Amino acid sequence: MVRNPSQSDENLNRASILERLEGNQELLTELIQLFLGEAPLLIEAMRTALQKGDMRELGRSAHSMKGAASNFSAYGAVSAASQLENDANKGDSESAKAGLATLEVVVERLLPELANLCQGSPK
């Protein structure tokens, strides 16, 4: 299922994410900061891979994005990355191109939301 980017507001639930981290707020902040640094690099890697037609590398990066986003229960990003991974693994570069565009929009919206969660964390 590909979600429409316009509906991709993740509605991140801080409490449920924290539950998976056993309430460790410092760890949440650390993981978010890692993601804020890592996500643009993964997107960049996917763009390069797509340009080169390297579907294997594209699929791998999409898989990493899926795994990383799932830690925050960011289901919009997980689903977009998962779709892209499937398309890349099938070698369907047309769908992959559209899929990457979708993923980019979703991730672009996700980053400030995550940053917000981070700021919301009492130090």
Next chain:
Amino acid sequence: MKILVADDELISRRMLQALLTTWGYDVVPVEDGNAAFDLLKAPNAPRVGLLDWVMPGKNGVDVCRAIRRDRPEPYTYMLLLTAKDAKENIVEGLESGADDYLIKPWDPDELRARLRTGQRILQLEDRLVEAHETMRFKATHDHLTFLLNRGAIVDLLERELVRTFREKGCTIVLLSDLDHFKNVNDTYGHLVGDEVLQETARRLLGSVRSYDFVGRYGGEEFLMVLNNCDTSKAMLRAEELRKAVANRPIQTSRGPLSATMSIGVLSSRDWDQLNAAEILCEVDAALYRAKASGRNRSELARPNALYDAPLASLK
């Protein structure tokens, strides 16, 4: 407890590392399957591996297969983490040798509980290995002296002879027998006899090198196999062992007792391609000559030597 975490994705790896550390695990994080495999098969490797399925290099399933093939023991408990939840994937994962799997995103309580299951299985495995080792020790050792028993020392002699004749090396075989041991049993009782045997065993073991072998061949007979010896030193080594027993009395519950032993000595260099039974026969003959010549002495077994020992005088 050491645990290996293999995940190429940074955030998941860090999250696992942080949680596992909180739970008291000593976490070894790696980024790909090849590094996971190398670490899991190294000496003192972590006994538990938490492996992401999709990784560059070897994936999680490849690591499970390779570890099961290359490192059967000690057992490694491996848990696959996967986003794949189709039935065929789960079956493939378990058949590759994984013990368990968790579907991502995993729940921390569940992960923790499953790791405890893993530890329980490893503890069972350790107890089993320990029991097996104990049984193996009991099957190959004499229960009174803890020396190798007759079966084990003769097997060992057989192997050493094959090797020494092939490599044209030199193995020295000593067969010793405590002199007048029956008198000890008759005069002081079997418990004191046992004490003499135990102390003799300790002295013999204390007088050979760490790579020599000492076994209890019979009641009061001991068989020693000394590897890579100089043939000219055979009698010297035998005399050292003889003196180790004879030079000072053995302390027993009935007071100090003097004990001596006679020794038959054989150097494989003096003989051609004999098997263990033939060697034992020759060294036994030498032992009998030592007995006949007055006891508390060593006699060398030599091929074609003319012996004038009065065999008839043996008791």
